[in-house]
Ligand SMILES: O=C(O)CCC(=O)C(=O)O
C-alpha cells in the first residue's frame with residue numbers, strides 16, 4: 001500500500017527533545033531570590049524554608065492568639081466554615097471593588113494582632129526573611145493607595161476539593177500594582193497529628209474546568225494525569241507555591257492545623273506585594 005502524504009510526515013518525525021516537567025520542591029535556608037523567580041516562572045513546584053519561625057515561637061503565637069476573636073470566610077461562599085483571623089480580600093469583593101467595610105476590618109485586625117503579639121511581631125520576622133532574599137521592595141499590596149491586610153491566621157481541617165487562587169482573574173484591575181505571578185505563603189504554626197499535607201498540581205485553571213466545579217472547588221478528576229507534589233509541613237516551616245496551580249489539603253482529624261498565611265505577588269517592576 002502506498003503511504004499517504006500524512007503518513008509520510010508522521011513517520012519521519014523523531015522525538016529528540018526530552019521535556020522536563022520541572023515541578024520539584026526546593027528546600028533552602030535561607031530563602032533565595034532565584035528560587036522565588038523559578039517558582040514565579042513555573043519551573044519549580046514549591047519552596048520549603050525550614051525554621052522560618054522557631055517551634056517555641058509557634059507555640060507562643062498560638063497561645064497569644066488564644067484569646068483573639070476568629071471569624072470565618074463568608075459562609076455563602078465557603079462551606080464548611082474555615083476559622084481565620086483577619087479579613088480576606090476574597091470576602092469583600094463586590095461589583096468591581098472592595099466593600100468599604102474592608103478597611104475598618106483590616107485596621108481592626110492589625111490592632112488586635114499588635115495587641116496579641118506585642119513587641120515580637122512574627123509577621124515582621126517573616127517579611128524580613130523574604131525581603132533579605134528578594135532584591136527589591138517588599139510591601140503590603142495597595143488599593144487606591146491604602147495598604148491591604150496581610151498575615152492571616154487560618155485553621156484548615158483539609159478538604160479534598162481542590163481550588164486555585166488568582167486575584168487577577170477573580171478581581172481584575174483592583175490592585176494598584178498588578179501581580180504577574182501569585183505565590184502563596186504559609187508558615188505552619190500548629191500541625192495536626194494526621195493528614196494536613198499540602199497537595200499542589202502542575203495544572204492551572206482553564207475555562208472548560210468549570211464543568212467539574214463543586215461549590216468553591218473543583219473535582220480532582222481534572223488533575224488525574226498531572227505531576228504533583230504532596231508536602232508534609234514541619235512546625236515553623238514556610239512553604240511557597242504558585243496558588244494559580246490547583247491545590248488541596250489532605251483532611252486531618254486530630255490536632256489543629258494553623259498557618260500564618262499571605263499571598264505574595266510578583267510585579268513587573270520587581271516588587272513583592274503581600275495581602276490576605
Ligand atoms: O494551608 C496550606 O497549606 C495552603 C492553603 C491554601 O489553600 C493557600 O495558601 O492558598
Ligand SMILES: [Fe+2]
Nearest residue numbers: 163164165243
Ligand atoms: Fe489556596
